[in-house]
Amino acid sequence: MTLIKSISGIRGTIGGNPGDNLTPIDAVKFASAYGTFIKKQRNKDEYRVVVGRDARISGEMIQQLVMQTLVGMGIDVVDLDLSTTPTVELAVRLEHADGGIILTASHNPKQWNALKLLDKNGEFLNAEAGAEILEIAEASDFAYAEVDNLGEIHKNDAYIDIHIDEVLDLELVDEDAIKAAKFKIVVDGVNSTGGIAIPMLLERLGVHVEKLYCNPNGNFPHNPEPLKEHLGDICKLVPEERADLGIVVDPDVDRLAFIDEKGEMFGEEYTLVACADYVLSENPGNTVSNLSSSRALRDVTQKHGGTYYAAAVGEVNVVTKMKEVKAVIGGEGNGGIIYPDSHYGRDALVGVALFLTHLAKKQMKVSELRASYPAYFMSKKKIQLTPTLDVDGILKIIAERYSNEDVNTIDGVKIDFENYWVHLRKSNTEPIIRIYTEAPSQVEADKIADDMILEIKKIADV
Numbered sequence: 030m031t032l033i034k035s036i037s038g039i040r041g042t043i044g045g046n047p048g049d050n051l052t053p054i055d056a057v058k059f060a061s062a063y064g065t066f067i068k069k070q071r072n073k074d075e076y077r078v079v080v081g082r083d084a085r086i087s088g089e090m091i092q093q094l095v096m097q098t099l100v101g102m103g104i105d106v107v108d109l110d111l112s113t114t115p116t117v118e119l120a121v122r123l124e125h126a127d128g129g130i131i132l133t134a135s136h137n138p139k140q141w142n143a144l145k146l147l148d149k150n151g152e153f154l155n156a157e158a159g160a161e162i163l164e165i166a167e168a169s170d171f172a173y174a175e176v177d178n179l180g181e182i183h184k185n186d187a188y189i190d191i192h193i194d195e196v197l198d199l200e201l202v203d204e205d206a207i208k209a210a211k212f213k214i215v216v217d218g219v220n221s222t223g224g225i226a227i228p229m230l231l232e233r234l235g236v237h238v239e240k241l242y243c244n245p246n247g248n249f250p251h252n253p254e255p256l257k258e259h260l261g262d263i264c265k266l267v268p269e270e271r272a273d274l275g276i277v278v279d280p281d282v283d284r285l286a287f288i289d290e291k292g293e294m295f296g297e298e299y300t301l302v303a304c305a306d307y308v309l310s311e312n313p314g315n316t317v318s319n320l321s322s323s324r325a326l327r328d329v330t331q332k333h334g335g336t337y338y339a340a341a342v343g344e345v346n347v348v349t350k351m352k353e354v355k356a357v358i359g360g361e362g363n364g365g366i367i368y369p370d371s372h373y374g375r376d377a378l379v380g381v382a383l384f385l386t387h388l389a390k391k392q393m394k395v396s397e398l399r400a401s402y403p404a405y406f407m408s409k410k411k412i413q414l415t416p417t418l419d420v421d422g423i424l425k426i427i428a429e430r431y432s433n434e435d436v437n438t439i440d441g442v443k444i445d446f447e448n449y450w451v452h453l454r455k456s457n458t459e460p461i462i463r464i465y466t467e468a469p470s471q472v473e474a475d476k477i478a479d480d481m482i483l484e485i486k487k488i489a490d491v
Contacts, residue, residue, distance in 0.1 A: 034163055035457045040134055040143035043087045051142055056091050059144055060098035060130070061173075062166035066158065067104065067127045070149070076104040076180075079120045079147075081112030081188075082132035083280040084221040084245035087142045091132050095144065096182055103174030108184045111245055113222050113282035114145065115376035116192045121151035122372065123191070133281035136254035137458070139247060145281075152373050153345040192378060193230050199370055201311055202382040203389065208235035210389040215275040215288070217263040218243040219253045223278035223377065230378050231276075234385065239270050253279055255286040255364060256409070257294045264292040274388075274395045276381060283375035284364040287384065289395035297364040298323040302402055304366050304380055305358045307387035309333035314357035317350045319343070320443045321452045321465040322362030328403045341440035342454060348373045362407075408474035411461040412482060420455050420462060423488050427453060449473065451481055 031050050032041035039059045041051030048055065067076055080096055082088040088111075096106045107124050109117060114131045121129040127149050134141035146154050146162065154162070165171070174180070197204055214236050218224025224243030231238045241263055242250045252259040255277040267275040267288050274295075275288030287295035295303075302325045305316050309330065316330045319342045327337035335357075340350035347367060351359045360367040365375030368383065391398060414420065428442045435445035441454025441463075449468035456463050464481055468474040 031460075033458065033460070034166075035159070038143045038145040040137070040141065040458055042140045043142055044140075051091075053090070053094050056094040056144070057098045058169070059162070059166055060095040061102065061169075061171040062162045063128070063130065063144070063146055064099050064102040064104050065165050065171050066162045068102070070127065077107060077124060077126040078104055079107045079109060079117055079124055079126050079129040080132070081109035081117040081120070081129075083113070083282075084111055084224075084247045085134065085139055085142060085249075085280060086247040088132050088247065091142050091144075095130055095132065100180040100182060101173045102171070102180065103178045104180045106180060106182045108182050109188050110184065110186055111222050111225065112188060113192070113226050113378070115283055115372070115374050115378060116188050116226070118147060118151040118374040118376075119192050119195060119372055120185075120188045121147055121149065131281060135281050135458070136279045136284065138252065139249050150373070152348060153343075155345050155349070189226050189229060192226070193233055195371065196230065196378050196382050197233060199368075199379070199382065201308060201370070201386065203386045204234060206389040207382075207385045210273075210385075210392075211235070211237070212274070212385065212389075213237040213239070213270065213272045215239040215241055215263055215267050215270055215272045216243060217241045217260065217275065217277045218245070219249050219251070219255075219278070219280055220244050220246050221249070221253070221280035221282075223280070223282040226282055226378060227276060227278060227381065230381060234382070236385075239266070239272060241266060249280070255279055255284055255297065260286070260288070260294070264288055264294070266292075268292045278377045282377045285366065285377040285380040285384075286364050287395060289399060291396055293396065295395060295399050296407075298362040298405070298407055299325065299399060299402060300364040300380060300384070301358075301360045301362060301366055302326050302329055303387060303398060304368075304383040305329055306333075306402070307383055307390075308358045308368070309335060312357050315354045317347055317354060317356045317359035319347055319361050320437060320440055321454070321463070322360075323405050323407060323467060324450070325403045325405050326362075339437075343440075343457060344375055346440075405467050405469070406471040406474045407465065407467045408471070408478040410464045410478045410482060411456075411459075412464065412485060414455075414460040414462065418489055423462075423485055424453060424455075426488050427484070449477060451477060453481065453485075 366380035
């Protein structure tokens with residue numbers, strides 16, 4: 030189960046056998062399917078797709094395979110080379126391209142890579158489009174261009190600079206306030222493209238930057254998912270350097286976590302809460318996050334007179350709901366900020382600029398800002414899938430057992446109790462069941478999660 034095909038893209042481990050892993054043959058196959066899909070959307074003479082990658086070791090190989098496949102289909106390619114997911118999303122729009130592909134497995138370890146697919150708006154494909162591409166790939170229903178009609182590759186390495194310009198031009202980003210605050214910040218770029226983009230942004234904002242793991246060589250120095258258990262080095266370095274905070278991003282720079290001045294986690298869930306608090310204070314309105322995100326966003330939204338809405342997990346689902354309810358900000362509790370005034374995609378650069386503006390205007394320490402928000406604690410655990418595990422059957426039994434509670438089944442099973450909640454769902458990106466819980470204390474959240482894991486295991490043994 031190391032080749033996963035879903036609306037989140039085509040994701041797998043490098044090496045092994047075609048169809049089982051993300052091999053060169055699979056990269057060509059799915060790039061061909063995507064190119065075919067793009068050409069079916071609009072009948073015209075010329076097509077253009079933006080392609081960029083994070084710094085993982087297999088990235089250059091996969092990118093060359095993907096780009097040359099598109100060229101073979103008669104599609105021109107704008108090659109951003111090392112880039113970030115939100116940068117590619119912006120570039121699709123600015124290039125008036127027909128779509129985009131980001132080569133990144135996001136928070137997965139270095140042996141993984143993926144093709145994350147965008148539409149002409151620079152947004153992730155919806156489920157219907159994703160299903161069509163999978164059907165095209167399954168049928169190998171491709172046609173390649175004749176020799177006089179091959180596409181061309183146009184290299185453009187300016188887009189991270191352009192992205193930063195776009196961020197600094199946002200009305201709610203106060204460059205002067207951030208510069209006046211004279212922040213000192215440690216950045217953990219997990220040796221990927223965040224190590225390029227985040228320091229560049231901070232230096233433009235007059236921040237004194239201390240770099241940690243900012244060499245984009247793809248050798249991740251720790252598990253690249255920005256969770257507390259993986260971030261011991263930066264948590265130690267921030268107080269040692271007497272820095273105001275630490276910033277951590279994942280390999281493709283769409284997830285954002287902060288470390289306070291004491292070396293404690295601000296909490297990935299509270300990245301969106303803090304940014305929303307600032308945006309709503311200047312521009313009241315509605316917010317959206319996914320079902321696995323903290324109740325704290327709901328509380329902050331209501332404080333500012335807005336309405337909070339929940340969406341199924343997955344960026345495309347959150348974006349769809351945001352457009353429907355005209356949300357002024359939204360995202361996912363994993364540190365993903367979606368700010369429509371910039372674009373409809375999770376963007377750590379936008380998140381950094383909004384957060385630092387908020388912090389500068391509040392004139393607070395990061396720990397003080399965190400203490401100003403409702404205190405919820407989350408546990409995020411998982412169960413590895415096996416071929417014999419009937420996930421859908423298990424989730425159905427759980428939903429029936431707790432039918433007297435507030436149960437939501439639009440994405441797995443979420444059970445809302447009075448003082449806590451549990452969300453169980455099959456991951457789109459890994460062969461696991463995710464168990465998310467939130468409660469008034471960490472001990473309670475962990476115990477609720479552990480109890481639910483035991484309950485699932487008992488059901489599976491029946």
